Amino acid sequence: MATWLCVKQCGACCHLDPTERPELDQYLGTEELKLYLSLVGSDGWCIHFNHDTRECSIYSDRPRFCRVQADVFEDLYGIEPDQLNDFAIDCCQQQIIGVYGEDSPEMERFNQAVGWDE
Template identity: 65%
Template sequence: MANWQCVKQCGACCHLDPAERPDLKEYLSPAELEKYLSMVGEDGWCVNFDHTSRECRIYANRPRFCRVELETFQDMYGIEPEELNEFAIDCCRQQIEGVYGDRSLEILRFDKAVGL
């Protein structure tokens, strides 16, 4: 069985372009939406994403909506505990494919890491 995990130096989730996420208002509070939009740089990437190291500069203090945690996903998406693993894998695969492509090194690394 596949088990979700974050793959270091991927950063696909840091591509925040609101044009690609038209449903933000459905799962973010008004305050979170404001915070989210304030984090989007001109290129669509999070202003806290370091493109050289491909890591988050504020990882320890990142907002709730940047965290893959059961409580967050239950609140934002209505996910039940037994659905979290599969849902998180699907979310990551969609985002990685959208940002880097379905044959990218990033998707290959992710699939290997989660056991697909």
């Protein structure tokens, strides 16, 4: 069984371009949406994403919407805790495909790390 985990030096989730996420206002409240938009750099990436290390520079203090936790996903997306694992894997795969491509090294590393067998 595949088990979700964050794969280091990926950063696909740090590509925040709001034009690629038109549903933001459906799950983020006014203040969270304002915070989200304030984090988007001119290139569509989070201003706290270090492109050299491919890591978040505020990881321990990252916003709630950046956290893959059962309570956050239930509140924001209506995902029940027992569905979080599969939902998170699917979200990461979709984001990695959108940012890096389906046949990218990032997708290969993610699928291998989580134990995904197609």
